[in-house]
Amino acid sequence: MAKTTHIAIVSSPGFSHLVPIVEFTKRLINLHPNFHVTCIVPSLGSPQESSKAYLKTLPSNIDSIFLPPISKEKLPQGVVYPGLLIQYTVTLSLPSIHEVLKSLSSKAPLTALVVDVFAFQTLEFAKEFNSLSYFYFPSSAMTLSLTLHLPRLDEEVSGEYKDLKEPIKLPGCVPLLGVDLPAPTQNRSSEAYKSSLERAKAVSLADGIIMNTFLEMESGAIRALDEFGNGKIRFHPVGPITQKGSSNEVDECLRWLDRQPPCSVLYVSFGSGGTLSQQQINELAWGLELSCQRFLWVLRAPSNSSGAAYLENTNEDPLQFLPNGFLERTKEKGLVVPSWAPQVQVLNHKSVGGFLSHCGWNSVLESMQEGVPLITWPLFAEQKMNAVLLVVALKVALRPKFNEDGIVDKEEIAKVTKCLMVEEEGKGLRERINNLKDYAVNALRDGFSTQTLSKLASEWENFATITARSSAHVATTANTVKRPSAADELHLRGVRNLHRDQHVNNLRRLPLHERRRHR
Template identity: 55%
Template sequence: MAKTSHIVVVSIPSFSHQSSIIEFCKRFIHLHHNIHVTCIFPIIDAPIQATLKLLESLPPSINYTFLPPINQQDLPQDGVTQIQLAVAQSMPSFRNSLQSLCSTNPVVALVADPLASQALEIAKEFNLLSFIYYPLSAMTTSLHLHLSTLHEQISCDYIDHPNPIRIPGCIPIHGQDLPGDFFHHRSSIAYKLFLQHSKNFSLANGLLVNTFSEMEESTIKALQEKYNTIENNTEVYLVGPIIQSGSESTKLKGSDCEKWLDKQKPNSVLFVCFGSGGTLSQEQLNELAFGLELSSVKFLWVLREPSNSSYVGPYSVGSDDAILKFLPHGFLERTKEQGLVVPFWAPQTQILSHTSTGGFLTHCGWNSILESVVFGVPMITWPLFGEQRMNAILLTEGLEVGLKVKFNDNGIADRNEIAEVIRALMLSEERSEIQQRIEALKDAATSALAEDGSSSRALSQFGIRMENLMLEK
């Protein structure tokens, strides 16, 4: 009987990261039946409910475990700092868990989220090869890997740097468009923690990046030229596009969303959703509502409660009636023939794949972008936090498959601006050109995911490397 290779995967307390790495594991073991995976999740207070739902669809060769919870009351309120500190405080428990796994079922390698880079150090203690799984763009990956160099080159806060910042293989980026959570203030705890992560990345024996060559050609070329060398012995595996599947796939069928979408014309509906954690202020929510109404375009809007923070965490729970009260007075009545408002959550991949969906107003999270590309849906970019400004620039200036919403000096997009960009994406002559470009990307994504496609080949190469490690043990 063939030996079973066992790899350990560690993520962070963020649904977008957890969902991506879970889907990576499912796709990976689908191609490699002799490999067993254990997913380890640090948590803050309790497991994320949406993650628990995804874990219900795991095949038998993937196990998971949650580390002892870190008390949110003992952490700062800033989301990025909170996550990084929670992961750091979970590392002793992670080491114990890894030691237990190694003693019962020999582990050959570790795959870690970039914000769990401390695990790479622990992997060396156990003589394991280690890899970083990037649930992010190659552009963001290149920034992460180049940060130590940038830190030496630029002495001021990046937001104050007068010239565009050059990241290998990428469109030049202004400092204000770098992830504000990390990069706007070098004195912040978040930045100092992330700088340490960037120094740990050199410990990895390879990079698994959730993208494909046609999506980010020049950036991928720069990464491969730097890392795919005999001297460096660090391989770059392009394993994307990996998007959500499985447990979500049946949730549209028979729902109000499906019934409403089925009544609409092909490519006529704008899907509006800010991901699993994004939210708007009450003022901005009002302007978006009026903008949708003014556009006269059909829309399906996933509504979340307003907040002065752009991130409130995944999938709020509450009364549908209570959240609908945040909408402007009379909005639902005036738009009852034009749109559908869905409280809290909707099955995004299924909506994007529906023939009636013709546009996507998105916060530009990488998971959402890949889903839109896979189904060939043009985008309106509305970045909120993290690396989303960089992603928006890639979409609008690099790939030219989306249009951007413009914000005023107070950081608000007004209703007229919103209505204008919606009509431009959905109704103008410009739409056909954008549609052609994203259809080409869709075809490339389909080819990458094919049995002999680039993503499948990369996963096969990585799997063979894992199997060979087992034979050496």
């Protein structure tokens, strides 16, 4: 019987951060059942009901532990940016995280510690418990590239990035305007930026970085990351990994979709935390009506903070904030549902032909896996970078223009909606994203991503075996300690770099036509 290999993961607060790293562990367990995983989950206030319900569905070899919740009163006053709230919550949870890891390691050796990017401070604990350490990076390779190059940019660029006249050129990526960099970088004197810079510098502490992307989607960026790491940092693209919906779910909106023609409905959703202002809700409603296209809209109550619903939700009925008469006028073509819809099932439905999205990475991957082209509407975090990737690099999305007041007006909304749903340009976007869908299926079947995850699992198993063998050799007497054999000690040191060239070698093994396509 195979020996169990134990790993621990540390999530960040918020459902949309919990799901990606847990879905990674589910795929690991599915491919390698001899692993056992413990998920450590910090929370700001009481854990979200969605998080608790989700963790109850995990297989028996994945445990979960909710840490004592951090009271909002303990956080600095006036902090509104979601990323900074998350970072402070994790920082205050460090003593609890350490206690859990200490308890786990006392029962069985921990082979690896895998942490969300906001939990970077926990990497130091891996050394204490003789574990390998990994970042789980839940976004694009392009965003990871920016993270790794941010310390250099911070030294080389004077002034604000948003004021740069020339685009920023990251290796293997399309050029980026300063205004499209993640929200925390838009004010370099802010605490959010300082936290991002600290996080970027901490990446070098890890033994590797696990990425939720795949080769055919971001070949240039992935190849450039391997060159950047130069064997010192190893990169493991294992995606696209997304949450699978339940086939038993029968929601009102799914029944409504059953009655619509194929590929005729625009799905509108801003993720688990995105919100719009009252003015923007009005313009979006009028624009959808003006487009004369069918739509399914997941609506939240308005807020002037774009990420207001990220860590907490309001009990207000969002439908009351729609323009007068809108629901009655559009009842033949549209459906508005409050706060939530089963997104995976919606995107999988034959009636859905487009997705107006905030461009959170989970939503991007879900849309791509279902072959649904997008209208990008980034709100916060790295979502503008994701929009650039979709629109400029992959050419599977449209991006509406904001006016001088920061609003997308109804005419612009109607224009991009009709372009995506019924015009020739939309057909081209749909064809390209369906090609990506095929590549994604192959990556998860027996392609590059599956091979990468299997090699990573093999490395962890080897490390666990050698660590156990070394521990067995250590025999303490009154004044002497018998050290492991020289061969085992060499193996233990070398196993951390066992696969340092695996990605470069795999790229070289791609068929010639694939290598040409990625040039």
